[in-house]
Structures are given as C-alpha cells and as structure tokens.
Amino acid sequence: MKKFATVAVLAMSVSAGLQAADAGSGRVTFTGSIIDAACSVNPESSNQEVNLGQIALHQLEGKGTSTPRNFEIALENCSVDTQSSVSVTFAGAKVAKDLLGITGTAAGAGIAITDGTGERLELGKPSAARELVAGNNTMIFSAYLEGLGDDDKLKTGDFYAVADFTLAYE
DSSP states (O other), X not given: OHHHHHHHHHHHHXXXXXXXXXXXXXXXXXXXXXXXXXXXXXXXXXXXXXXXXXXXXXXXXXXXXXXXXXXXXXXXXXXXSSOOEEEEEEEOOEEETTEEEOEESOBSEEEEEEOTTXXXXXXXXXXXXXXXXXXXXEXXXXXXXXXXXXXXXXXXXXXXXXXXXXXXXX
C-alpha cells in the first residue's frame, strides 16, 4: 500500500508539472522602423481606419457630399532644431484630380480629403506646410464621400479605399 501511495504521489507530481509547463504560450513580435525625420509618427496614426458611415444615396446626387469625418496624424517627440515645418502628401487610386477612388459594390463616388482648415487636398500633391512645435504635434484632416456627378452611375453597396501618406519636413 505504501508503494502504491508513493507511486500515486509521484504520478500526480509529474502530472502537475506537465500541466504547469503547458498552461499556455504565445509570441510577441515587435516591429517598427528608424527614420531620419524631425518627428516620430505615433503608431496609431500610421495605420488607421476612418469610418465614413452609412451615407444616403440622395446625398451624393448632383456631386453632393456626405458629412466630413475627422482623422489625425499624431507626431511625437518632434525636434525643431533643423526642421520646423511639415507637409503631407496623400496618394492613392484617383477617380478624379482630387478624389480617391472607391472599390467594392458601391459606385459613382470618390473620397475627398481636406486639411485642418477645410482646404481640399489634391492627391499626389503636398499640403501647405504646417509649423511644428517641439514635442508632440497633431495634424487634423477630414474625409467625406462625394458623388461624381453622373447620378445614373451612383450605386448602393459597401466601399473602401486606401490612401497612403508621406511626410516631408523643411
């Protein structure tokens, strides 16, 4: 009986040890890049999604627009010793000179991007330069959907678009 109890205790100890060793595992991957710039881009700004919402078709008729939705690019730890301003260039598939094309089941509209003053930005062209302050800076933009003017081509459905941005310091 003593041998059986000893074997049982040993088996339970080994079993408990195995369970503790297999209590879960995982991996943490760290990514980023080192850039030669006056500021660091906040990671939440480098890959973001702006939800333009559910837009009634009639709003887009006759080159109509949806309600603008704000988004921002946050810059961190800025040094203004050698570069004191920044401009932003948005790029993507154009449907017009200053409208980002949409893909999906919706059609007949494009996305306009404006700067913090409401000035519409042309895709592929730098925005007006903004003065930087030492430390953190936030650049505010807006985006809205605009009808292309051919109401017969307006089509309901889901859409998405991708715009890349590039910063240029002076």
